[in-house]
Amino acid sequence: MNVSFFDDHPEPADIRAEVLAGLTQPEKRIPPKFFYDEQGSRLFDAICELPEYYPTRTEIGLLRQYGAEMAELLGHDVVLIELGSGSSLKIRTLLAALRPRVYIPVDISREHLLRSAEGLAAAFPDIEVRAACADYSRPFSLPLQADDQPRAAFFPGSSVGNFEPPDAEAFLHRVGTLLGPGGHLLIGVDLRKSEDLLHAAYNDAQGITAAFNLNLLTRINRELEGTFDPAAFHHSAFFNPHDSRMEMHLVSNAPQQVLVAGETFRFSEGESIHTECSYKYSVKDFHALAERAGFKPVRVWTDDQQLFSVHGLRRGDD
Ligand code: AVJ
Secondary structure, eight states: OOEEEEEEOHHHHHHHHHHHHHHHHSSSSSOGGOOOSHHHHHHHHHTTTTOHHHHHHHHHHHHHHHHHHHHHHHHHEEEEEEOOTOOHHHHHHHHHHHHHHHEEESSSSSHHHHHHHHHHHOOOSSOOOOOOOOEESOOOOOOTTOOOOOOEEOTTGGGGGOOHHHHHHHHHHHHHHHOOOOOEEEEEEOOOOHHHHHHHHHHHHHHHHHHHHHHHHHHHHSOOOOOOOGGGGEEEEEEEEETTTTEEEEEESSEEEEEEETTEEEEEEEEEEEEEEEOOHHHHHHHHHHHHHEEEEEEEEEEETTOEEEEEEEEEOO
């Protein structure tokens, strides 16, 4: 099969240092990338199927409806990099129209990435698949050669919303450097909307989002010798209008002490670990961010209800 594997997965020592640093802050936090262990990736896939979680469905609808135009914008015979490829489901809607020469799925969840890369390579034998396990929220390397040109990138799911806006700008700038002058980026961005819709999307009736959030504690217990009792915390998700973002927290039900990698952390009743920000942008605000990062907005596709946007951006020539 035409698939190779490149491993730049964070080391256990890096994960430990980042989690301990986050729990030591005055307002405890753990970066959302740690959601995606095996179980977390499975739960996330279940979230994407929930009736309340409109982003996945809406974005896939846009990819189906406008896929030919999007493929046109990215160009043919490109080396296509997908950031946070997960199950590689979205890219499948574009591959037939796009016919890239090389496809480089990048994801932090190793087993999940490998399985999807193999499935995709089997379904598209003409495409060379180079799976890369990496944490794209930090500087990362990819299996790229100088003559891998032209390059294009796909960053779906509004995962850009997990970055603080200045970090999103720095990240997009790095993507621009990878692409080179004139390279194109297709990026999914969730739009700001009524609080009711947002609230429902992160507080689903079946409790899958709560399980996804709480799984972080189970993961820390397993990988960092943690003593969290997941039943002693509850899921909380709300819209923060001032910062235009959804926030997810794990809230302590009672005063308690927890050990992580030999260190003690104290929680008062109601104190939380902030586990995710999911920024919601207007088209205009996202354009401004992209321009600060060296991209020129070329096209934007949205659904009738203005729930979600997919932007086609071109890196400037600078
Ligand atoms: C894939 C990171 C964009 O923020 O909506 C889903 C993850 N968190 N439900 C998002 C998520 C809670 C998702 N992103």
